Amino acid sequence: MAQPLLHRWYAWPYLLAPHTGALNLRDRLLPIVDSYLKAPHLHDQVISDPNRYGAPFLDPQGATLDEVREARESMVKEGQAKLRLADDIGELRDMLREKALGGPMEPLYPLVPDSLRGRVELVYDTAHRPNFRFFEALMYSSPAYERHGQCVSLTAKHSPQPFVYSSPVLPHPDRLDIHLPFDSPVWDELFAARLEPVDVPQLAQRLGVADADLPAFTALFHDVPPARHTPPAPGDVRMRYLNHATVLIETGDTSVLLDPVIGYTDDGFERHYTLEDLPRHIDTVVISHFHSDHFSLETLLQLRTRIGTIVVPRASGGSLCDPSLKSMLQALGFSDVRELAELETHHVAEHVQVTALPFVGEHADLDIRTKMVPLVQAGGRRLLFATDITPLEPALFNNIPGLTETPLDALFIGLECVGAPLNWLYGPMLEGKLSREHNNGRRLKGSNAAQADELARQLGARHVYAYAMGLEPWLKHLTGSEYDPEAEPVQQAGVLTRLSAERGITAELLRDRGERTWPAVDPAKP
Structure with a gap:
């Protein structure tokens, strides 16, 4: 690990x-x-x-x-630099509340606290309320990084x-x-050793491993080559479910990996795919949103040299509670990171593409825009990864050109319909106190069974997959959840299965090793 x-x-x-x-x-x-x-x-x-x-x-x-x-x-x-920045953010908020009363911001720039000078823009919204936005790329060159x-x-x-x-x-x-x-880049040398042999003492020296720790470091390696990854047969589109919301879509020569949060071989749980089951080169990794059960540096760092492009949703532009995934990943050493705005498409290869659709819900009604619903089209197959959305307004999907005209081969959706209260994740970033009633009412929740079934009907989904909820004990430290058959989200999975069966389609609660293969089709033919 x-x-x-x-x-x-x-x-x-x-x-x-x-x-x-x-x-x-x-x-x-x-x-x-x-x-x-x-x-x-x-x-x-x-x-x-x-x-x-x-x-x-x-x-x-x-x-x-x-x-x-x-x-x-x-x-x-x-x-120290982080704690100073936290205090300065509070000081800047207080200054704007006191002095930005609708007049020009220009006289206020000299009053910006030191750690934020030259790294923020002072603005009003259209209701003349003062605020500020970060130049995020500059934050990663600041002492607070x-x-x-x-x-x-x-x-x-x-x-x-x-x-x-x-x-x-x-x-x-x-x-x-x-x-x-x-x-x-030395981390890349270490994690490349998952696939290729390495000179352990030389690598230890490059990592700065102390002589006393060399035996422990050496014990992390073995002399058994990993099994070679086997791609799907030419002409097939294969889906493999790895963990939580992590899905690998492959054709014979192309791969797309969504929301990689991946467990380890020999971690005591034998039912799941692991890092060893991934292809040696992953053309595109897609991250749907910023939550820690969808964005895992632990996984991404180990795959850095194996990833071609990381596709992320476009950020809102420097708001406090909505950081830029692109700026972060670039600071973490990922060179090819591409943002997609809503309805923009990234072409992975011929007949393989990812389109960013709007993502509504699950963010406690905060103005967070670094989120997307990926639509993956591969070999003529259409797979929609709705992750944790709450389809509050069905008209949204009717307004997306072409989305409802062709049935989906599969809809993937989460059923965490209870969710944590707003403060559980976003509390430190909020300004001012929120009432207990509003904190508990604004929750990080996704769909229930009725909402998921209605969305599947609307999009003509031929198969519905519900993401696992607490069924992966190797990810408990990230999700905070443990499987409980009486829990409401688990009960909702049973309801979704029944609702789907009544309409003659199949629904499945993803768990363990999930896999399905479709023959590629010509998208130009009905």
């Missing part, structure tokens, strides 16, 4: 971006650590209850109180992981922590 860490926390998307990471470090992560240091017995009591997994309580994973305290001191010391706090923690085997929003990944004798920035 290779876990990217930032200030000892798992590097999830809103921690990676300097500006959102600053607010999360100050207002989410450090308060959890401080709470633990004040009352460790309370945290121990909560984490012993499986039903409370995902709550903001720290799991020390065997670390002592002194070790947690030492880690906290390191977080503050290494995160603390590359010195980046490391990758290597372990020889899978072990239970704390929830990534609640607990740091603390040093442990079973972990080998290598302190190199994520964009270092």
